[in-house]
Amino acid sequence: MSRKDYLSLFLVSSLVVLGVAFLQSVPGYMDADYYYAGGVQLFRGKGFNEPFLWNYLDNPDGLPHPSHTYWMPLTSIVVALGMLLTGSEDFLSARIFFILVAALLPLWSARITYAFTFDRNKAMLAGWWAVFSGFYLIYIVNTDSFGLYMGLGSLFLFLAFVPRFDNRLLIIVGQFLGLGVVSGLMHLARADGLLWFAAAMFLVVWFNILRAKYSITVGCKKRFLVTWILFLCVTVGYLVVMVPWYLRNIQLYGKLLSPASSRVFWLTDYNQMFAYPAQEVLNISQWSSVLPIEHFQIRWRALITNLKTTLAVQGEIFLLPLILLGVWKLRRYTITQFASGMWLLTLFVMTIVFPLAGQRGGFLHSGAALQPFLWMAAAVGFEVVVRYGSRKRGWNSDMAMRVLGAGLILISIILSSFLLLQRVVGEDFSRPLWRRNWDRTAEIERELQRRGANLGDIVIVNNPAGYFLATGRQAITLPYGDEDTLLKLAIRYHAKYLICLLYTSPSPRDS
Numbered sequence: 001m002s003r004k005d006y007l008s009l010f011l012v013s014s015l016v017v018l019g020v021a022f023l024q025s026v027p028g029y030m031d032a033d034y035y036y037a038g039g040v041q042l043f044r045g046k047g048f049n050e051p052f053l054w055n056y057l058d059n060p061d062g063l064p065h066p067s068h069t070y071w072m073p074l075t076s077i078v079v080a081l082g083m084l085l086t087g088s089e090d091f092l093s094a095r096i097f098f099i100l101v102a103a104l105l106p107l108w109s110a111r112i113t114y115a116f117t118f119d120r121n122k123a124m125l126a127g128w129w130a131v132f133s134g135f136y137l138i139y140i141v142n143t144d145s146f147g148l149y150m151g152l153g154s155l156f157l158f159l160a161f162v163p164r165f166d167n168r169l170l171i172i173v174g175q176f177l178g179l180g181v182v183s184g185l186m187h188l189a190r191a192d193g194l195l196w197f198a199a200a201m202f203l204v205v206w207f208n209i210l211r212a213k214y215s216i217t218v219g220c221k222k223r224f225l226v227t228w229i230l231f232l233c234v235t236v237g238y239l240v241v242m243v244p245w246y247l248r249n250i251q252l253y254g255k256l257l258s259p260a261s262s263r264v265f266w267l268t269d270y271n272q273m274f275a276y277p278a279q280e281v282l283n284i285s286q287w288s289s290v291l292p293i294e295h296f297q298i299r300w301r302a303l304i305t306n307l308k309t310t311l312a313v314q315g316e317i318f319l320l321p322l323i324l325l326g327v328w329k330l331r332r333y334t335i336t337q338f339a340s341g342m343w344l345l346t347l348f349v350m351t352i353v354f355p356l357a358g359q360r361g362g363f364l365h366s367g368a369a370l371q372p373f374l375w376m377a378a379a380v381g382f383e384v385v386v387r388y389g390s391r392k393r394g395w396n397s398d399m400a401m402r403v404l405g406a407g408l409i410l411i412s413i414i415l416s417s418f419l420l421l422q423r424v425v426g427e428d429f430s431r432p433l434w435r436r437n438w439d440r441t442a443e444i445e446r447e448l449q450r451r452g453a454n455l456g457d458i459v460i461v462n463n464p465a466g467y468f469l470a471t472g473r474q475a476i477t478l479p480y481g482d483e484d485t486l487l488k489l490a491i492r493y494h495a496k497y498l499i500c501l502l503y504t505s506p507s508p509r510d511s
Helices: 003-023 030-043 074-086 096-117 120-131 134-138 146-161 169-189 191-208 220-253 259-266 270-274 284-288 292-314 320-329 334-353 355-393 397-425 433-450 464-471 483-493
Strands: 458-461 475-477 495-498
Touching (some): 003 096, 003 120, 003 134, 003 397, 030 464, 074 096, 074 146, 074 169, 096 146, 096 355, 134 292, 134 397, 146 355, 169 220, 191 334, 191 355, 292 355, 433 464, 458 464, 483 495
Parallel strands (some): 458 495
């Protein structure tokens, strides 16, 4: 791979992601609204506080409310950094670093592929698939965790497997310290990033046992000492990132994690995410009252949904057979064994432990960390097909790699363009589907003000973060329950208006 190759990938990728960003003039759905709003609050000097409630999992006292008690804060921090860079809180400023990360992802994909295959054609193919990434292309430039998680996952794999291990302790200490920092950032981006910290700790054992030929010492006592040094490196790197957040949680709740994170375990219906009061609905008593067959059905539906995500999003349908071939071809590589294990672990957690959250976008988000590896596997699988054709059909291998490879890239372009038109543009270029909810919200706010609503009045709506961004008004979310629940909620939080709005959702959770 030459500098020219990387430059070409970066230039085309930059044009593509800037084009997507141009079509998305607003966040478009609740997750992105939330992170953007969190960044706005940080930029305004309000800290980790929010003038809205999107769930009642931690039994909030009122408004303003501590932010990021369920979702993690890194995405909002990156949003705020973009705003600080430009001095403006507009949506483009919020996305500066997301756009940059999205433009660099194809370079990471190509670099990792080249590091393991030493083949420019396969590396470029993996890079071009990352440029036109299908479903992910719509979301990686938005104020959501997709691009960040994909980039951090790539960095984790690079640190873990690309360096050649030698006898220099300082280099290996730096490597595992870096893995600790990256896993900490992954946890700060998503709650399931904690799995990557556990994976980094496991790699210490792998380093000292399964990869014994790279051992620093031969003596058992010294090897034991080195193992604990590397455990300490991973832990220190992780804690450097996460300690401030843990201290914040201890200050708020007297514990490391928010009560919101533990209550999700007791969901038996995804809409219970918005239960009020949450502690009366989400508990072990309610969970155990559900029949075992229903628990099985919930997890079975989650498995089917997550496998569909694997097919349609991670595998882009046409790449999945190539990915499977590539994984089999590379099965003896440590990166393949590790990445396959992480994929299975993520699938297990998002199917068995948190099935409802997993099938409503959790697995889709979490799986993004492994996407660059999947593109590498697809490129290797494609070579397997070409070599088979060369043996059985007499294909010219070089010609087939170029022509058929270009055809696969073209399919990626067509698929990405179709999804972009379908989910972002819609039927009318002058009124993009992506900002339709935003415009409706602004219309409703004008009507409220026309009818005499004061600026301090709180509304109940199904996307309070989006309503706050579009109008500046405090809002709380529609609760799970009946009219009596709604009335109790309105009285407790002093809400004066109920807005029933049917949103057209481009959210990845509703795909």
